Amino acid sequence: MKYLTRTVWILSCISLVTDIASEMLYPVMPIYLQNIGFSVLLIGILEGMAEATAGLSKGYFGKLSDHTHRRTPFIRLGYALSAVSKPMMAIFVYPLWIFFARTVDRLGKGIRTGARDALLSDESTADTKARVFGFHRSMDTLGAVLGPAFALLLLYFYPGSYRTMFLLAFLPGLFAIVLSLFLKDRAVTQEEKTAKPRVFAFLHYWKESPSAYRHLVVGLLVFTLCNSSDVFLLLRMKQAGLSDTATIGTYIFYNLIYALSAFPLGILADRIGLKKIFVTGLILFVMVYAGMGISGSWYWYGCLFFLYGLYAAATEGIAKAWISNVTKKTDTATAIGTFTGFQSICAMVASSFTGWIWFQFGAVAAFFVTACIALIVVIYLLIWVPAPEKSPL
Incomplete structure (x- = not known):
């Protein structure tokens, strides 16, 4: 597996430890926020x-x-900011803070996303992009498996120790900073150096980008408009009467399936086509959100999270591989x-809109609306968006 270069391994390990920090907090985030007075609507906002x-x-x-033509400064700064933000959540509980x-x-x-993904793309070819991005997503x-598992262990021995958890999350974040070094x-030549872009200069890229990129991104953005935060999935489980332990355990199970599947599906996508795997993933999404509208036991939600x-x-790594192959x-x-x-930006609308629908009409309406919009995107991608060809030079 020569395509798993030293840089790919370092970036993947950085993402591993960063996600340990982030994901040990994510499943308890809605519980923590509700405990300090946040409503479902305010959580969505x-x-x-x-x-x-x-x-x-x-x-x-x-x-x-x-x-x-620099990647590492953005990667280092981005991971540093994410690391220091964790203990900040435990210092004060005021909404503005x-x-x-x-x-x-x-x-x-x-700050780090574009530079990191570009560095991953630079380390791969058109024939190995999906598996490189898939390996990174797996790591x-x-x-996201280890983080919630640690959270579950901590809450088992120290129930309600949410603020302690936010403080401890700084340690793996610090290790990510060290790895980024x-x-x-x-090396960048003098000819490659260009003027600093304006704040919204990236918006001009939309007009200059290939039509294949625009057609693909339109579908992905419409899907994002209905793909709200996973916090709502966790709240649905809590609403169904599952305990904190069952909720976090199911979330760990979901991430384990994700981690074990991303790399193999990346390899499969390189072989049979990125579009086929991606569309199949969206169909699974439709099934999950339609199923979330139905109340069930832990086993029901376990199947849905599988x-x-x-x-x-x-979808996640393959979408970026697809984009890099058409640009x-x-x-x-x-x-x-x-x-x-x-x-x-679309995710902001999605989370706020889903929170509003849930608040006004209930969880069932929120999940069914999401499933219907996602199904429309599946049809759009199948009919109007061609499968990607080899990456242009």
Whole structure:
């Protein structure tokens, strides 16, 4: 497996430890927020605003990375901000401070995403992109297994120790910062250096981008408009009467399926086609959200989260591989940054809108509306978006 280079391994290990920090908090986040007085609607607005911050920064810093031909400074700063945001959540419980801490975390994600994914793309070829991104997603999601497992263990011995958990989450984040110091940029010639782009210069890329990129991204963004935060899935389980332990355990199970499936599905996508695997993943998403509208036991939700893990493995890394295969290599960070930027803005709308539907009409309506919109996207991709060809030079 020569395509798993030293850089791919370092980036994957960084994502592993960062996700340990983030995901040990994620399943208890809605519980923690409700304990300090956040309503479901306010949780939706918080998650939406955080994603919007990440979105606006992803596009700009992705463009800046391409212009400077530098990747590592953005990766290091981005992971550093995410690390320091964790203990910030435990210092005060005032809503404005919580909003600020989540914004710092998402800003870090926005700074690093385009540069990191471009570096992964640079380390692969058109024939190995899906498996490289799939391997990275597998390692990333392994952290989402270990993190909640640690949270479950801590809460078993120290029930309700949410603030302690936020403080402990800084330690793996610190290790990610250390690992990022081992990344290296290639030398940049004087001819490659360009002027610093304007804040919203990445928006011009939409007009200049290939039509295949625009057609694909339109479908992905419409899907994002219905793909709200996973917090709502966890709240649905709590609403059904599952304990904190069962909720976190199911979330760990989902991430385990995701981690075990992402790399094999990446290899399969390189062989039979990225579009086939991606569309199959969206169909699984439709099934999961339709199923979430039906109340059931732990076994029912366990089956749904099994399918949800397969959906995530079949779409998240493969979407970026698909994008990098329909855009120029010199525009990779800009293309991914622009997409993920718009995606995060759409996610803000999705989380806020889902929170509003849930608040007004209940959980069943929220999940069925999501499933219907996702089904429309499946039809659009099948009819109007061609399968990707080899990456342009």
